[in-house]
Amino acid sequence: MNLIRYIGYDIKHGANFVFDLPNGHDCWLFLLTHTPAYFYVDGQLEEYPAYSAILFPPNQKIYYSASQSIYENDWIRFDSDEAYVCDFPIQGKPFSPQDPEYCHQIIKLLAWEHAESNDKSNEIIHHLLSALFKKLLDHDDENLAIQHQLIQLRKEIYNSPEKEWSVKLMAEKLNISPSYLQAIYREKFNISCMNDVINRRINFAQDQLLNSNLSVNEVALMSGYQNIEHFHRQFKKITKQTPLEYRRSSIREK
Template sequence: MTQIHYVEHNRAHNGNFVIDVPEGYHWLLVITKTPAQFWVNGDIKEYPPYTTILYRPKQKVYYRACTDQFINDWIRFESDAPYITDSPLPFGHPFSLNDPNYCHKLFELLSIEHNFNRDYKKSSIDYLLKTLFNKLMESYFHGDISPQYYNLLKIRTMIQNNPGEDWTVSKMADYLRISPGYLQSIYKKTFGISCIDDVIDNRIRLAKEYLVHSNESIEEIASQCGYQNVEHFYRQFKHMTGKTPRGYQKHSS
């Protein structure tokens, strides 16, 4: 069973903000959006934005602002759920998030569920917390996060959500204010695929969906997926799938 005592998302405080609870209390999970200082192994250490820390019950809690403003998501709760009590996550040791926006959305949903009495409130909270802890484990075992990682993640999310845009290496590099060559290098190193191949993969993924589940013409689908030339769309689709768009459409119907 899990009981949330309080949850907030995007909570802002001034530069004097301090949380100091020497004997702890319940489970406490904190995700920062600004730099912050944490007490870790007897020392006060500064950590960058998008840091998370999980405190177990009765564990000393100390963290504070270290700039003019402190912004965080946090949740205090009780739980005997094994995915929490037996979690491999470290207690009282900060680590960086690899997808802070995703986690922030989960906090927003948790806050809504906690504040409204709905029929499936308990199960919804449990599912959201499970998902949140899954994302935390992904982050913890992700390894080191480069300074450009979060900007690269924003670009990749934009590509996935809008593959039909006129994506070019230069356009993406300008967004990050880095050189095209450096972008291509760090993008592939980070995600295991080049930025242009990522665009193509997402365009073909979207095209497959439209070919099977819409009544639009192949020319219209090609345009929506970012292809100004329908012959180019045909060539690229067949190269990626082994079928022409029309052949794929017939095979899948």
């Protein structure tokens, strides 16, 4: 038996968004993020990359919040006694689905069928939820292990962009060749590993420029740049503004 209580997709919130429910819901909650977000997991608040999924069981603490200027996700609150939900092996912890776009499309279909609310739509909802959870486990054991390692690597990049990241260093962390890392990283996240590092560093710098009184040079160092000119070049390439222009324009917008 499956019963969707509430469902939403492409839901957007601002930078101050926080969802904090100490005792959880009395039903299941499934999320699929479109943007990076903070989750409270194992007693710690950590940032997870975009396109993370998480299944919260009933009556478990729920905490997640925006980590950038926009937070966006799909979500389903539902009742279920189906084995593919109750025995789902990853509960209460974010993970990265193999094909998040496929999952997103299923959630959209679920929302449309939920709006119909008749016997036929209820049957379709049952089959769509089954397909969603089967897709979430679309891994073989070897692939699942490397996928988990990639997620952990990306989480470390997001949490510590200031580290001296290189393809060689990242490959050594996963005990694979640099060329193989670059191939599977791009396949998994649709971006090269070094471009992901750069984007995260610039995103971190934007946050510091906007929310601190640190000088541009101090922000550059905190963001992992020892060469200030290199920081300026990469910042302008991505944002189309210099760091000072970005800070001044952001202050005017406020």
